[in-house]
Amino acid sequence: MSIRPRPTSRDVAERAGVSQATVSLVLRDRWRGRVSPARVEAVRAAVAELGYRPNLAARSLRLGRARTALVVVPALTNEFFARMYAGAARVAAGEDVGVVLYVPPDERGPAPDPFASAGAAVDGVLASSMAAESLATLSQGGLPLVMLDSEPRGPGTATVNPDIADGTRQVARHLLGLGHRRFAHLAAEVDSWTFRVRARVLAEELAAVPGARLVAAERAPITVRGGLGAAERVLAGARGKAGPTALVCDDDLLAVGACKAARRLGLRVPEELSVTGFDDLTVATAVEPELTTVALPAEDLGAAGMHALLALLAGTSPATTVLPAALLPRASTAPPPPGP
Amino acid sequence: MSIRPRPTSRDVAERAGVSQATVSLVLRDRWRGRVSPARVEAVRAAVAELGYRPNLAARSLRLGRARTALVVVPALTNEFFARMYAGAARVAAGEDVGVVLYVPPDERGPAPDPFASAGAAVDGVLASSMAAESLATLSQGGLPLVMLDSEPRGPGTATVNPDIADGTRQVARHLLGLGHRRFAHLAAEVDSWTFRVRARVLAEELAAVPGARLVAAERAPITVRGGLGAAERVLAGARGKAGPTALVCDDDLLAVGACKAARRLGLRVPEELSVTGFDDLTVATAVEPELTTVALPAEDLGAAGMHALLALLAGTSPATTVLPAALLPRASTAPPPPGP
DNA sequence: CTGAAAGCGCTTACAG
DNA sequence: CTGAAAGCGCTTACAG
Structure with missing residues (x-):
């Protein structure tokens, strides 16, 4: 099993009995009106026989762009x-x-x-x-x-960008419309634009409705475990007291974790606690109850x-x-x- | 805002007052014992000032490999x-x-x-x-x-490869050990090595235990919906009769779908029906009950x-x-x- | 320690 | 319709 060096366009040209220029023309499909059909065929045959593939580095260098x-x-x-x-x-x-x-x-x-x-x-x-x-x-x-x-x-x-502000607004209004007034925000512990917008718009929407307020906010890594832990902290702190009735989560994974936390604490979702996610991941419809969430395209x-x-x-x-x-x-x- | 052409190693050399060869030596960190420290510094300064980055296409062409x-x-x-x-x-x-x-x-x-x-x-x-x-x-x-x-x-x-055969064997023996004898296989409708192995080994393991058998097998796309549909067909066909007590699924998504199907049909998992997955995806621990599955590395x-x-x-x-x-x-x- | 020169494989403007 | 030649930007063997 000897190593056969990779063929070049020069090898193809030689085998087809044409110049390198002709090979290039055929390969780049710029031959019409410039190369005779017989030679085009000869080049294609030589390419197939040699198993030739153009050297992409050389092409990029010559063209000045890499596509x-x-x-x-x-x-x-x-x-x-x-x-x-x-x-x-x-x-x-x-x-x-x-x-x-x-x-x-x-x-x-x-x-x-x-x-x-x-x-x-x-x-x-x-x-x-x-x-x-x-x-x-x-x-x-x-x-x-x-x-x-x-x-x-x-x-x-x-x-x-996806319209994060509008998505967040829709979540807030959906929950406000259902009658919720005490909210908790399970935020992603990532400092990026998308999550800053969610926090800001949620606060704005609640501020616009008398009696509505954020009773708690927790940051967590964007995982089921992260959501579970954060929701436990939020819910445990409020047992029997005026805890949140709605948990707005920055991500479906956080929401899934929140639902697990609720179940462990004996709270039924959605009867005793509403939970929302974000993203509409596969997991959103895998769990029961299926998550109310925001689909981002x-x-x-x-x-x-x-x-x-x-x-x-x-x-x-x-x-x-x-x-x-x-x-x-x-x-x-x-x-x-x-x-x- | 005029377009400034991308600097080349030649530009760097000129600015640093050295040859192109010296620039290359410095950039590839092959300068020790060959270029004086002062010139190395000059080259580095010129690179920074010009915002030079080597043309990777040219490097690949010259080196004969692209890394x-x-x-x-x-x-x-x-x-x-x-x-x-x-x-x-x-x-x-x-x-x-x-x-x-x-x-x-x-x-x-x-x-x-x-x-x-x-x-x-x-x-x-x-x-x-x-x-x-x-x-x-x-x-x-x-x-x-x-x-x-x-x-x-x-x-x-x-x-x-992951040891698919051993993983499947462990699933089969786990279920057989729990006392299951009537199995159904929810297979992925993809014709690839990994899924063929699962079907073969499952059949072998059941054949080795008297009384154990596959009462149904269904193929489905590897999605929650796919698993849901396939499991409904398997379970609905066997209502009240000697249906399967264990569903072996080729993937966690199929298993999650199967659990949803069971719930819709009023079958409790795991009390009335055992379900296993494969892969240990995030979804495996997102759902309730959490899935028994095979972790692949x-x-x-x-x-x-x-x-x-x-x-x-x-x-x-x-x-x-x-x-x-x-x-x-x-x-x-x-x-x-x-x-x- | 340093620089001039060749050449990687391709494409294209140019001459025939 | 066809081919010889230049050159993309880099690296390295070589000469000094």
Whole structure:
């Protein structure tokens, strides 16, 4: 089993009896009116026989662009980001653009240079839900950049966001409409735009209704365990007293944890406690009762982001796009129990 | 806002008052004993001032390798693959290797060429859970290839697999040990090595115990809905009769669907029906009762796969590695109800 | 310790 | 319709 060196376009040209230029023309499908059909066939045959594939590094170098985008997400084991990635990748594939994925090794600690780690040459960057510092590193790259689910930074940058404010508003009004007045907020312990908006809008909506108020707020890692622990702290502290009747959670995983906490404390959801999530993850309809939550168009977000990046690379000026969020009322919310 | 052309190593050299060769030596950290400290400093300063980043396409072309691996997974919205990817990416980052991710746009239809779509130059391929046809395309690439969670194909290929057979065996024996004799199998409707092994080993284990048998088998898409539908068919067909007392599911999502079906039919889990999953996804401990399932070392699998690929690129001969699977007995399994 | 030069494999403007 | 040649930006063997 000897190692056969990888064939080059020169080898193909030799075998087909044509010049390297002709091979390139055929491979890039720019041959019409320039290369005779017989030679086109000869080139294709030689390509197949040799199992030739163009050297992408050479092509990128020559063309000055790589037709490749760097996609940066905080974590992939999070279904929301995975769906966003899927949307971005679908668009990229359709436009014949490659995708290099970069996930920072750890959310803590200084973010290493994504470009050094990327290995491949990229033309632009699509970055999601980045903390401010990580974003600085990305901007320094000097590459065209589109941000997803991030703080809009004025007309100079391209941003594609879900309408977090409206989603949060819908949750608040849904619960207020059911009669709830004592709320607790189970917040994600991540300092990013999306979660800051949720906290702010929830506070605003409650402030607008007399008698409504936030009786507790807890931060937790975005996991079932995190939600469980935080909800236990919130609910245990208020046993028998004027505790919250509604738990607004920043994420479905937190909401699932909250439901588990309620069950352990003997509180029925939704009869004694209403719980809402965010994202409409798979888990939202896996549990019983199924979660009332806010569906964010994760795939569309990724797709729109990739479209925006390609437009940017083509010379469009950056803008901010906002995609709608939708409340999905399900079985984890109901009117509060008759009060004390 | 004029477009400033990206600086090259030539620009850096000029600014630092050295040759291009010196710049390269400094950037690749090969300068010790060859470049004076003062000039090293000058180069670093020039790099910082210009915001220079090496052109990776040019470097790859010159070096003849890209230090980049192509990772191919069937879907990323599946938590198992996302975890596998995370493990592979962690190792790659540690070895300063880039990762290009390729996810076939649709499982149906002919798989497009992952290399054409990849955009970037890659040195090797890490492919997971591929159907046979997709695998053929990958092998044709002529690149070093490591397969994950796939049919071992003899000493010529590198494979890293979880011990699916042992995991299935543990599930079967756990249920047999609890006293179950009438089983149903909720299988994934995907024709791949991993699921074929599960069906085969389950059948073998039941065949080894007198009186034990498979009373039903259904195939379903790997979703909660899929599991719900399949379980309804299995359970509804057997109402009051000698239906299964244990449902062995190929995946946690199927198992969650099965639990929902049982609840709708008024069957209590685990008192009247035991249900098992596979993978130990987040959802396994999100639902109540928490699922008895088989934990597969997804991250380790990805990490081991990337290590194997790097070893292959370094000249090692391919081999098959098997990683352990572990039964996690939780609350969805119990002895069967006293039988008729 | 330093620099000039060759060449990786491709694509395209140009000459025929 | 076809081919010879230049050059993308980098790295390294070589000459000084």
